[in-house]
Amino acid sequence: MKNNLHMTLDNRSLALDVGRFPDGAVWLKVKDSLPAQANTLRIRAERMQNMDDFMLLAQLVDAVRHQCDVTFSHLELPYLPYARQDRHMQPGDSFALKVFAGLLNSLNFDRVLVLDPHSEAAAAAINQLVAIPQQQCLAQSASLMAALAQGEMMLVAPDAGALKKIHGVAQTVGATEYGILSKQRDVTTGALTGFSLLAGDVKGKNVLIVDDLCDAGGTFIGSAQVLRDAGARSVSLYVTHGIFSKGVEHLLQQGIDQIYCTTSYATADIAQERVELIDINTIFNA
Numbered sequence: 001m002k003n004n005l006h007m008t009l010d011n012r013s014l015a016l017d018v019g020r021f022p023d024g025a026v027w028l029k030v031k032d033s034l035p036a037q038a039n040t041l042r043i044r045a046e047r048m049q050n051m052d053d054f055m056l057l058a059q060l061v062d063a064v065r066h067q068c069d070v071t072f073s074h075l076e077l078p079y080l081p082y083a084r085q086d087r088h089m090q091p092g093d094s095f096a097l098k099v100f101a102g103l104l105n106s107l108n109f110d111r112v113l114v115l116d117p118h119s120e121a122a123a124a125a126i127n128q129l130v131a132i133p134q135q136q137c138l139a140q141s142a143s144l145m146a147a148l149a150q151g152e153m154m155l156v157a158p159d160a161g162a163l164k165k166i167h168g169v170a171q172t173v174g175a176t177e178y179g180i181l182s183k184q185r186d187v188t189t190g191a192l193t194g195f196s197l198l199a200g201d202v203k204g205k206n207v208l209i210v211d212d213l214c215d216a217g218g219t220f221i222g223s224a225q226v227l228r229d230a231g232a233r234s235v236s237l238y239v240t241h242g243i244f245s246k247g248v249e250h251l252l253q254q255g256i257d258q259i260y261c262t263t264s265y266a267t268a269d270i271a272q273e274r275v276e277l278i279d280i281n282t283i284f285n286a
């Protein structure tokens with residue numbers, strides 16, 4: 001079983017072992033000896049996806065605090081699971097982010113650092129949340145920053161959610177204008193319709209669509225079509241969280257020229273000439 005947890009106590013890294021019992025329950029062990037006291041516990045929980053991952057985190061917190069009096073506990077959670085289920089969307093649906101936040105809050109972290117959460121609901125639901133903003137993540141790509149700083153690319157927000165953040169990105173890269181698209185999603189079926197360019201002259205421009213995450217990619221394939229119809233020369237995509245549930249080729253073959261994303265969820269194996277990964281270590285260390 002792969003271990004996605006990393007921990008330090010007062011900057012000393014401690015080795016962990018994880019596994020699964022025959023009944024399916026997961027187990028975790030801190031292999032190095034724990035001190036009786038420490039000032040700061042830091043845990044990085046990478047690619048958290050399911051309750052096994054959460055149980056391992058909870059077990060790690062319990063194992064450490066059982067033997068060690070810790071003054072401050074910080075969690076780095078690059079990808080926030082359930083972030084998109086940020087309200088009761090339909091009758092019968094659960095507000096999954098709130099349910100998950102309740103579990104996370106029970107671990108009593110003094111700080112929970114999350115990269116570019118999907119919406120403001122995350123900060124409302126999770127205690128002590130520190131959101132690392134989209135622009136701070138994007139800014140760790142030297143090639144992207146150079147292209148944007150030289151005015152070689154025009155920023156585009158693909159929908160209302162992304163529009164809330166694009167201003168911060170524009171300020172960081174010194175862009176004076178950006179394009180705005182709109183789309184509609186049927187929350188029952190997930191189907192996307194009604195792509196349109198609301199603002200921005202993209203004719204002859206290299207554009208960069210900026211959003212928090214890419215899942216199946218429909219948002220960006222639809223957006224790329226509209227942007228190309230409006231005369232865009234090339235269409236690149238930046239997302240903080242690359243789920244790419246239909247693969248990156250699905251996007252690269254349907255109107256997206258270049259993809260940039262962090263390693264909050266995406267793994268190294270998708271990197272290629274047209275896919276640049278931004279290491280989350282550089283973001284957390286910035």
Ligand SMILES: O=P(O)(O)OC[C@H]1O[C@@H](O)[C@H](O)[C@@H]1O
Pocket residue numbers: 084118158159161211212213214215216217218219220
């Ligand atoms: O179109 P796909 O990639 O499936 O979904 C990604 C979009 O769905 C939204 O929640 C995200 O913020 C993004 O705009």
